[in-house]
Amino acid sequence: MNIYNEVKGAASIGISGHERPDGDCVGSVMGLYLYLKKACPEARVQVLLEKPADIFSCIQGIEEIHTNCTGDEVFDVFIALDAAKDRLGQAKECFDKAAKTINIDHHVTNSGCGDVNYIVPGASSTSELIYDVIEDKTLLDQEIAKALYIGIIHDTGVFQYSNTAPSTLRTAAELISYGFDFTELIEKTFYEKTYIQNQILGRALLESILFMEGKCVVSMVDKKTMNFYRAQPHDLDGIVSQLRVTKGVECAIFMYQTNTLEYKVSLRSGGSVDVAKVAEFFGGGGHTRAAGATMRGTFHDIVNNLSDRIAEQMREKQ
Ligand code: AMP
Numbered sequence: 001m002n003i004y005n006e007v008k009g010a011a012s013i014g015i016s017g018h019e020r021p022d023g024d025c026v027g028s029v030m031g032l033y034l035y036l037k038k039a040c041p042e043a044r045v046q047v048l049l050e051k052p053a054d055i056f057s058c059i060q061g062i063e064e065i066h067t068n069c070t071g072d073e074v075f076d077v078f079i080a081l082d083a084a085k086d087r088l089g090q091a092k093e094c095f096d097k098a099a100k101t102i103n104i105d106h107h108v109t110n111s112g113c114g115d116v117n118y119i120v121p122g123a124s125s126t127s128e129l130i131y132d133v134i135e136d137k138t139l140l141d142q143e144i145a146k147a148l149y150i151g152i153i154h155d156t157g158v159f160q161y162s163n164t165a166p167s168t169l170r171t172a173a174e175l176i177s178y179g180f181d182f183t184e185l186i187e188k189t190f191y192e193k194t195y196i197q198n199q200i201l202g203r204a205l206l207e208s209i210l211f212m213e214g215k216c217v218v219s220m221v222d223k224k225t226m227n228f229y230r231a232q233p234h235d236l237d238g239i240v241s242q243l244r245v246t247k248g249v250e251c252a253i254f255m256y257q258t259n260t261l262e263y264k265v266s267l268r269s270g271g272s273v274d275v276a277k278v279a280e281f282f283g284g285g286g287h288t289r290a291a292g293a294t295m296r297g298t299f300h301d302i303v304n305n306l307s308d309r310i311a312e313q314m315r316e317k318q
């Protein structure tokens with residue numbers, strides 16, 4: 001795909017990504033936004049997205065994001081990144097109203113919801129895909145490179161996860177040639193944790209439970225605890241990855257309460273369990289080794305339901 005050819009001539013272009021935007025979502029949306037503003041100076045280009053976490057304030061133009069989407073805005077072209085339209089929140093209505101829609105994503109569970117789709121399930125990140133669809137690399141600059149680099153490091157765990165491919169490292173090599181301080185970027189946006197984040201991580205690890213003979217681990221944070229620490233959902237990022245690296249653990253489950261009898265569930269796998277399949281069964285989605293869903297029921301119901309699907313896969317493998 002050459003994104004410029006797809007949007008050429010449009011007077012208005014909207015860009016959005018999924019709710020509770022992560023680093024790849026923010027990086028890909030902002031990288032594409034900064035590029036399209038340069039490539040299509042005549043067009044009205046707008047980002048409609050939930051407010052990103054403070055760590056992303058280093059990205060140029062982040063304050064220009066429209067965080068209060070009403071769903072009434074009408075665009076000639078609307079682009080959904082890092083998700084299918086069902087995860088766009090209010091912006092889904094703008095997607096449905098647009099004359100032309102484009103979907104760029106790397107989730108295996110997304111079959112493409114746009115008039116034009118660029119879905120590459122094996123790709124490290126949507127940010128890497130944005131680098132690919134910008135054919136005219138002469139318009140790239142340090143700020144675009146920085147945004148895309150943030151997206152790649154977040155979705156690969158700083159080039160650690162198995163989704164890191166030779167193409168990912170080549171793209172990253174091109175991006176750092178623009179000369180931003182990538183060491184600081186990695187520390188400030190990926191590794192640095194606030195005191196509250198560390199406290200809640202400690203608590204989640206302390207209360208975690210091993211099951212299925214040590215092959216699975218689960219932990220949960222309820223609303224009361226989140227209120228006590230004044231924690232936001234993004235303060236819980238990284239907890240599930242820390243649970244997953246417990247020796248012997250194949251599959252980690254972390255959940256936090258979003259409502260009465262409702263939890264946001266995160267799943268991580270060492271590779272032997274396809275957690276995208278597990279999440280999809282419960283209406284969510286994701287990747288083979290990292291997936292999520294929103295589930296209803298008590299903590300114990302949810303763990304039981306997830307365990308059944310996980311155990312089934314483990315039995316099949318034996
Ligand atoms: P999380 O555990 O929320 O960090 O999500 C892990 C991966 O699964 C990310 O790539 C998410 O974008 C994806 N994911 C999480 N929740 C859902 C969902 N409800 N539907 C589709 N994909 C999801």
Ligand code: MN
Nearest residue numbers: 022024025082
């Ligand atoms: Mn994402």
Ligand code: MN
Nearest residue numbers: 024082126155
């Ligand atoms: Mn992603």
